[in-house]
Amino acid sequence: MELLKKRILQDGTCFPGGILKVDSFINHQMDPILMKSIAVEFVRKFASTNVNKIMTIEASGIAPAIMTGYLLGLPVVFGKKKSPKTMKNALCTKVHSFTKDRDYDVVISSDYLTPQDNVLFVDDFLAYGNAAMGVIDLIKQGGANLVGMGFIIEKEFQHGRQRLEAEGVRVESLAIIEDLSDCRIKIKD
Amino acid sequence: MELLKKRILQDGTCFPGGILKVDSFINHQMDPILMKSIAVEFVRKFASTNVNKIMTIEASGIAPAIMTGYLLGLPVVFGKKKSPKTMKNALCTKVHSFTKDRDYDVVISSDYLTPQDNVLFVDDFLAYGNAAMGVIDLIKQGGANLVGMGFIIEKEFQHGRQRLEAEGVRVESLAIIEDLSDCRIKIKD
Numbered sequence: 001m002e003l004l005k006k007r008i009l010q011d012g013t014c015f016p017g018g019i020l021k022v023d024s025f026i027n028h029q030m031d032p033i034l035m036k037s038i039a040v041e042f043v044r045k046f047a048s049t050n051v052n053k054i055m056t057i058e059a060s061g062i063a064p065a066i067m068t069g070y071l072l073g074l075p076v077v078f079g080k081k082k083s084p085k086t087m088k089n090a091l092c093t094k095v096h097s098f099t100k101d102r103d104y105d106v107v108i109s110s111d112y113l114t115p116q117d118n119v120l121f122v123d124d125f126l127a128y129g130n131a132a133m134g135v136i137d138l139i140k141q142g143g144a145n146l147v148g149m150g151f152i153i154e155k156e157f158q159h160g161r162q163r164l165e166a167e168g169v170r171v172e173s174l175a176i177i178e179d180l181s182d183c184r185i186k187i188k189d
Numbered sequence: 190m191e192l193l194k195k196r197i198l199q200d201g202t203c204f205p206g207g208i209l210k211v212d213s214f215i216n217h218q219m220d221p222i223l224m225k226s227i228a229v230e231f232v233r234k235f236a237s238t239n240v241n242k243i244m245t246i247e248a249s250g251i252a253p254a255i256m257t258g259y260l261l262g263l264p265v266v267f268g269k270k271k272s273p274k275t276m277k278n279a280l281c282t283k284v285h286s287f288t289k290d291r292d293y294d295v296v297i298s299s300d301y302l303t304p305q306d307n308v309l310f311v312d313d314f315l316a317y318g319n320a321a322m323g324v325i326d327l328i329k330q331g332g333a334n335l336v337g338m339g340f341i342i343e344k345e346f347q348h349g350r351q352r353l354e355a356e357g358v359r360v361e362s363l364a365i366i367e368d369l370s371d372c373r374i375k376i377k378d
Contacts, residue, residue, distance in 0.1 A: 028267065028297075028301065035255060035259070058248035059248045062248060066252040069219070069221040070222065070224070077218040111213070112213070
């Protein structure tokens, strides 16, 4: 997605340790026009599937997910990062955050993840794939079917894709970052 | 907003203690078509203002905010519920949650809340107004201008509106709940 790649090169900044900051247009301040274009790409990539529900995790996945759901006319559900105690009928999985170096719970009501759901998962970043592996676990717990996972930005050098593909999951990313060493952003053509 | 009121009566459930659960279509699973209609109402209500930025708080404010930003072609920024330590140049305010009976920090980068910003704040619920009062504090800290606050659902009996109006803030809610006692939902005409 050329528009996105250009924007990352223009407005993204990178920091030691493989950190790419896109918080002026994707995950703190957001450009809704770009978000809609991102959603159009997800719709095109997964057009051949029988998706009937969009899923994401709070908070920065919600914007691309709601736009994708809007274009497809499908419900959108987001996993919450919180204690499962506060939710009835909760499905729960534990995710390790490398960035924050801690574990957190992702919970979703079993009312909204059922054997009737053919789920497209949408999120802002694919890095090591820990959150996405948690989502696969939640989808299994709910007895739902995962049709694919779409990411705005994939950090290829953190190898999340391999873990997801090993689970048989179709992965589509709109911009693939090959390298961030020396604080230079190198995007795959 | 008739469509919203009907939906609340149809799919909302209420629990002792003034709790209204709308998590099948607003704040856990979301109906993006309804969200877009909600955004249209916010656009109409605040059409006469000089708004140039939409603000919300994660997580359930993001969907109506991104839709409103999309319709107006304006950037959307969301306050994060986390430690200000993890963000450079952070503006921070403390908010008390009655539901969870604890304080939490809401932080926003000062890069995205500046004297150039005429902010429309959008959120899912107005209850006691604690989160909204925190937003007013953040907007003051950033030197920004608040043009108004729009809520999907206002719980009138928790009197948040009075606190906001006492600060000179224009408040618009799309559905006003008068009463939830005896677990019956009474919506203002």
